[in-house]
Amino acid sequence: MDGNGRWAKTRNLPRIEGHRQGTKSVEAVIRAAREIGVEYLTLYAFSVENWQRPTLEVRGLMALLMETLKRYAKELADNQIALRAIGRLADLPEKVRAQINITEAKTAANAKMTLLLALSYGGRVELIEGVRALARRVRAGELAPADIDEAAVSGALYTVGAPDPDLLIRTSGEMRLSNFLPWQTIYTEWYVTPTLWPDFRREDFFAAVSEYNRRERRFGGV
Ligand code: IPE
Numbered sequence: 001m002d003g004n005g006r007w008a009k010t011r012n013l014p015r016i017e018g019h020r021q022g023t024k025s026v027e028a029v030i031r032a033a034r035e036i037g038v039e040y041l042t043l044y045a046f047s048v049e050n051w052q053r054p055t056l057e058v059r060g061l062m063a064l065l066m067e068t069l070k071r072y073a074k075e076l077a078d079n080q081i082a083l084r085a086i087g088r089l090a091d092l093p094e095k096v097r098a099q100i101n102i103t104e105a106k107t108a109a110n111a112k113m114t115l116l117l118a119l120s121y122g123g124r125v126e127l128i129e130g131v132r133a134l135a136r137r138v139r140a141g142e143l144a145p146a147d148i149d150e151a152a153v154s155g156a157l158y159t160v161g162a163p164d165p166d167l168l169i170r171t172s173g174e175m176r177l178s179n180f181l182p183w184q185t186i187y188t189e190w191y192v193t194p195t196l197w198p199d200f201r202r203e204d205f206f207a208a209v210s211e212y213n214r215r216e217r218r219f220g221g222v
């Protein structure tokens with residue numbers, strides 16, 4: 001979800017107003033995805049690198065996250081959507097973590113869609129933590145090095161149990177992965193749109209899905 005700052009800048013608004021407007025796109029995209037039967041939707045809300053932003057912006061984003069989680073908890077519950085946060089959650093402020101725990105617990109049994117919210121997420125740190133976990137199992141004698149296969153690595157990541165993404169949508173025209181799900185996206189179809197995230201709504205999401213449906217996926221075959 002990129003382009004909030006630029007959206008605000010072109011309107012001479014503070015960056016946080018771009019983020020606020022972006023939460024409306026979050027709502028629109030969750031609804032649209034749920035409507036067409038998407039089973040897993042991952043939103044990259046805050047990266048490990050984003051902690052480098054000015055304190056005021058980080059605080060504003062955390063406050064917005066709290067507000068949004070509180071506001072949408074009921075809608076998630078009513079629509080059979082389970083929330084699951086992925087990332088270095090221990091980095092988050094205690095209040096935010098508590099709100100996440102509440103919403104996760106409330107929605108855990110929901111089976112129509114899983115909303116993975118990437119918070120303080122970084123693909124490399126995810127791999128490092130996963131590798132450490134596997135190493136501990138090897139040391140404990142529970143796992144032989146030769147048994148470390150793709151499934152074992154996938155199972156040691158924050159995304160354990162979730163399928164690899166079919167489609168990755170990147171807004172604001174940037175052509176880079178930015179540390180997002182590097183292990184999981186090796187054969188994911190990319191859709192890059194110049195539209196800034198706060199302007200990305202229902203119809204834009206459907207346009208991305210339509211384009212995806214026209215792609216031919218060969219996974220390295222013929
Ligand atoms: C949102 O867009 C990404 C978040 C970290 C929430 P940006 O804040 O990166 O917007 P730009 O790139 O400055 O336009």
Ligand code: MG
Nearest residue numbers: 002003004005
């Ligand atoms: Mg950006």
